[in-house]
Amino acid sequence: MLPTHFTPVPLDKSYRLMNHGPTVLVSAQHGDSINVMAAAWACVLDFGNTPKVTVVLDKATRTRELIEASGFFALQLPTQAMATLTCGVGTDSAKDTPHKLAKHGVTTFAAPNSGTPLVHGCVGWLVCQLVPEPHNQTAYDLFIGDVLGAWADDRVFRDGRWHFDAASDDLRTIHHVAGGQFFVTGKTVQG
């Protein structure tokens, strides 16, 4: 069942979910195997009606194997309330800790259409199809995805914009620095 507040975002506005550079959770599934990891090195690559993203995925990760096998993944934005969960799935590997998701309280639901596993509690989700670029993947651990669909929690993102100020601080996105320390997305200023 889809979470309450799970609302479609038009493709041409989906870059705004990640434009401010938050840390993401990366999820993927192949066969019955689902995994989730954290990645601070994720970025918008293109916008408009053919949005793209990049994400750096270490060769040691189980999630990378699932993406290479299935050709699909999701990037999603954890909240301040999920900082400990994010740190946990970014530290443990499913290769050493088979019950990693249960250990860190991660539950998933299937994205509409694609069925890609998405993480409960996040405030933005982007389902992506891998754009195979073997040289980038091998030399730089750099993966490119075409964004196929996007959704957001309408308590904090609606009409194509974030509205963090009007909601609980628990729903703010987070930005990893190092060693489990994060900055919370702060106040708005106009340039």
Added chain:
Amino acid sequence: MLPTHFTPVPLDKSYRLMNHGPTVLVSAQHGDSINVMAAAWACVLDFGNTPKVTVVLDKATRTRELIEASGFFALQLPTQAMATLTCGVGTDSAKDTPHKLAKHGVTTFAAPNSGTPLVHGCVGWLVCQLVPEPHNQTAYDLFIGDVLGAWADDRVFRDGRWHFDAASDDLRTIHHVAGGQFFVTGKTVQG
């Protein structure tokens, strides 16, 4: 002359300047021509002793031409106090506005050793050598750089870590959302 508070950051800590996903200013020089643009789509690609970054540079930009001609560029982190400047150099092009830097109050100084132009008022600077990847540059506007040297303003970054809480909010980094709206880097939470 180098700015006060301009302090070297060890290469293996330089990724921490950008790990939280702030918007950057991109600067470059070829011959006597210097330019500066804003980029929200910049990201760490690797850390350790061979740190790398990515940045997306539109084909229409003058700064991209300078980088392709010289093989060098710098990424640097503007502050809350520089939100209007950042918006200005991200909107105007030097192709239409030859005195773009003066118009927006941008002044530069030469980086130690390389001489790459760096922007006064920023709180972190990374001098990079272009890693030529013609396919990425042409197909995706995606540029990769080896970080050769890094510096930070020691009022907000020292001992390998950000210390925004102890300084003026004017020195906080910023994250572009859309249309000249930015989020300021917010409070610290431990995961």
